[in-house]
Amino acid sequence: MVDVRYDIAFRLYPYEKVAAQSRPAQRHPVVIVGGGPIGMATALDLGLKGTPVLVLDDHEGVGQGSRAICFAKRTLEIADRLGAGDAMVAKGVTWNLGKVFHGHEKVFEFDMQPEEGHKRPAFINLQQPHFEKCLVDAIRAAQAAGAPIEIRGRNAVTGMHQKHGHVLLDIDTPDGPYQIEADWLIACDGAGSPIRAMMDLSFEGRVFEDNFLIADVKMTADFPAERWFWFQPPFKNCGASALLHKQPDDIWRIDFQLGWDIDREKELKPESIRARVDAMLGPDVAYELEWTSIYTFQCRRMKDFRHGRVIFAGDSAHQVSPFGARGANSGVQDADNLAWKLDLVVKGLAPEALLDSYSQERGYGADENIRNSTRSTDFLTPKSEISKVFRDAVLELARTHAFARPLVNSGRLSVPCVYDGLSLNGPDDPALPELTRPGAACVDAPLGDGFLLNKLAGVFTVLAINTAAPAIAEVDGIPLQKLEISTQNDDPKGAVSARYLGGATQAVYLIRPDQHVSGRWQSVAEHQIRSALRRSVGRDL
Structure with missing residues (x-):
């Protein structure tokens, strides 16, 4: 990842030495490792229910760079329940409409929310640092009202040991190491999860042979707040596909599909990135590079999300390709699913077995996301000549025939998971919708x-x-x-x-x-x- 220039460096929870660092290991009902959107959403939900929770983060605030930007209607509804939805929508760019192009020609457009009667839009675009800040602001408000939530910045977990009935954590700080104990540990520490590595656990799935360049640029433009996606874009040297999306503060997200055999160092040089952006926007458009990164598609998950007293959520548990906005959105659904269950278990109102249903339901959701993400990836990057012929034929038909449009897959966008047929479901009357x-x-x-x-x-x-x-x-x-x-x-x-x-x-x-x-x-x-x-x-x- 290359940070060219990014102004969002919120230092929301600066390091402060606490008394626990000079005492024997103290026990906490719930400890969350990782202060990203999933960790903060889980902490906020638990704290609002009255369950004490401690968040350990190895930084002092939200990260830099846009990273996730598309937050779906279901995520906003969950944020409403947590007291953060209004701030997110006020800052974000609302959109419902997407357009798909093949070369110069528009193939079709789609409306993600054609019906009325919903409080929230299909999507907002909001840089992940802003999303995280809205959650932290809601945590501060909840703390002021008495919610038992604590955040410790620059507290890096360096070791963990599962004991009988609890987890022992080794923590490093600017003032030296100390230990704490947790009845329950939630690992929200990202795709490279140190907790997962400490437990010698692995992912199962696929890594796709392709690379995509993200370029967030700051510019004043008249493009509408829509999702524009090109197959075989007409712009010179812009790869096999391209994506354009508007974010707040005149920031625009551009994605370019680069292929597999690339020189990453060369492609991340500002002059290489500018050559692609200039070809897309035109030589006379003034812009500044804000943040850039190259990523590969990965569709992988842990076999189980619960391992004794340790529970994994978000990217630490599963990964999908960014097209479709299924990463952060599915992680917030993890938090939504886990918090109420863990709250009841901690309070002695439900058996520990309820937490196995978290792994069952969110594993089901991860499989659904991986399935959709894999299909999107295969459509974006055909693996054989016959697959490419099929893809191009579908795009051609979709221009004039509505039946072909559902086959066009530029990233199936995130929708809430339905836990069909799973163990917690009760009676149904099939006469109802x-x-x-x-x-x-x-x-x-x-x-x-x-x-x-x-x-x-x-x-x-x-x-x-x-x-x-x-x-x-x-x-x-x-x-x-x-x-x-x-x-x-x-x-x-x-x-x-x-x-x-x-x-x-x-x-x-x-x-x-x-x-x-x-x-x-x-x-x-x-x-x-x-x-x-x-x-x-x-x-x-």
């Missing part, structure tokens, strides 16, 4: 006084539509929220009816703290709700 079946993330809908997802506040919820909810306040000590909606009075756009009832006149949904549907019925008794909730927390399996 497939969109909101058990395992699916709840779909937003406008209400008379806001949006549906804003009312699902990170606890188990009984959503009763056109009927009364059973009078249950808790199950085995787990709080249960009740939300009753009348489509006649509370559904101004008819979205609740369409997305949650279909042809039915009433329904009751049990919704998990991560806003995924646990079970649903047209009519339900109290004992059925209790049984479904116990299943959702790893009991009665």
Whole structure:
């Protein structure tokens, strides 16, 4: 990676010596290693639920360079629940429309969110440092309100040892080493995870023989806030494909497909990068290089995300190619899935076996992402002449025939994973819409006084539509929220009816703290709700 010039170097948690560095190893319920977006989202979610969490990061703030830039609707909905969504959308560049070109010709365009009735857009573009800063700002607000979250900068984990019932960590700081203990350790320390290496664990999957150049440039341009992708771009020396995306502060993301056999050092020289950018933008366009990098496509994952008291999330657990925006977005879904489960386990309200369902569900999500990412990569970089003939024929047909457009794969963009058929899912009534079946993330809908997802506040919820909810306040000590909606009075756009009832006149949904549907019925008794909730927390399996 080459940092040419980047102004975002937020020093949000500068190093401070703490008393624990001079004491015997102190025990913490949850320790997170890695202060990137996944570590901070997990810490914020746990802290808001009242579970004490310590974040150890080897730096003092967010990283430099854009890195991830496309954050999907589901990620923004999770950020809303954590108190960071408004800041992200205010700073980000909103977009729903993408265009695909083949040479000079536009093949077609697509709208990622053609229907109305959602609070958040399909995507925003927001440089990862800004995304991380929004999370840290939300953590500071939560700390001020009493949330038990601590962040220690320049605390590098140099060793870890699993003991009976806890993990012992060796930590290095500017004032020397010390040790701490963790009941649970969450490794959010990136694709090169030191924790994974210390445990001698590996990835399984593929590394693709191709290289892509990222060039973030600062310029004033009239291009719209859309995703533009070229197969065989018409610009001289711009590779087999190219991508153009707008970011905040007049920064534009440009990707060039370089091929496999390249001189990386030569390609990262400013004059080489400028030659490609000049060919794309034209010689008279003024710009500055902000950040550049070369990456290869990798589609890999750990076999299991939980190893005793150590749990892996985000890039430390799985990697996918950047096209499709599935990396950071899937990592935030990891955090969303893990936090409520670990919170219940720490509080003694659920068995440790519930954490195995994290590996099951998010492993299922990783497989889905890898499958889509691999297909995108194979379409972008055909591995044989016949594959290239097929790819080019699809692009030609797509210009005039709608049936061919779903076959065009410039990166299947991130959507929430549906945990179909997995162990925590409860009963289903197939007469209700497939969109909101058990395992699916709840779909937003406008209400008379806001949006549906804003009312699902990170606890188990009984959503009763056109009927009364059973009078249950808790199950085995787990709080249960009740939300009753009348489509006649509370559904101004008819979205609740369409997305949650279909042809039915009433329904009751049990919704998990991560806003995924646990079970649903047209009519339900109290004992059925209790049984479904116990299943959702790893009991009665």
